[in-house]
Every structure is written in structure tokens, then in C-alpha cells.
Amino acid sequence: MLSPEKLARINELAKKKKTIGLTMEEAKEQTSLRKEYLDVFRSNMKKTIENVTVIDPEGNDITPDKVKRLKSNKFPN
Incomplete structure (x- = not known):
């Protein structure tokens, strides 16, 4: 998870880009x-x-085969 400080900085830079621009x-x-x-x-x-x-x-289990393969590779029996 991204830290709240980094998320706040992303938003701050986005707002600044829209208003005055970025260096x-x-x-x-x-x-x-x-x-x-x-x-x-x-x-x-x-x-x-x-x-x-x-x-x-x-x-009935109708999970796509691709997802089933991912699960089986992640959790070998």
C-alpha cells in the first residue's frame, strides 16, 4: 500500500499541474x-x-481456467 503522504503528494502535484504547471x-x-x-x-x-x-x-465452479492455473501454480499440492 502506498503511504498516505505519497498519495497526498500525487494529488498535490496533479492539482498544481492543472493550475500553474510543474517544474x-x-x-x-x-x-x-x-x-x-x-x-x-x-x-x-x-x-x-x-x-x-x-x-x-x-x-458450479465456473472460475476461468487461467485463474485456476494461477491458483494451482501459487499453491502446489
Whole structure:
């Protein structure tokens, strides 16, 4: 999880970019922070998807095969 300070800084830089613009250093910082945010987001989303099981109304497991393979590779028997 990204720290609250970094999230606040991302928002601060976005607001500044819309109003008065960013210096070259601030633009580089914004790019770096956004990359870090996206890496954390993607990692969390992958973990969430790997732990999903889809059940239809009849009670059958209809989890996509790709997700099942990810689970089996993550938790070998």
C-alpha cells in the first residue's frame, strides 16, 4: 500500500499541474510516484483476482481456467 503522504503528494502535484504547471523536477517526481502507485495497484489487483472463485446460480465452479492455473501454480499440492 502506498503511504498516505505519497498519495497526498500525487494529488498535490496533479492539482498544481492543472493550475500553474510543474517544474521539470516536479514532473519527474510525479512520473515516479505514478509509476509506484500503478505498480502497487496492479500487484493488489493480481492478488485479488488470484483469490476469486466464481460460482454460478446452480453452485458450479465456473472460475476461468487461467485463474485456476494461477491458483494451482501459487499453491502446489
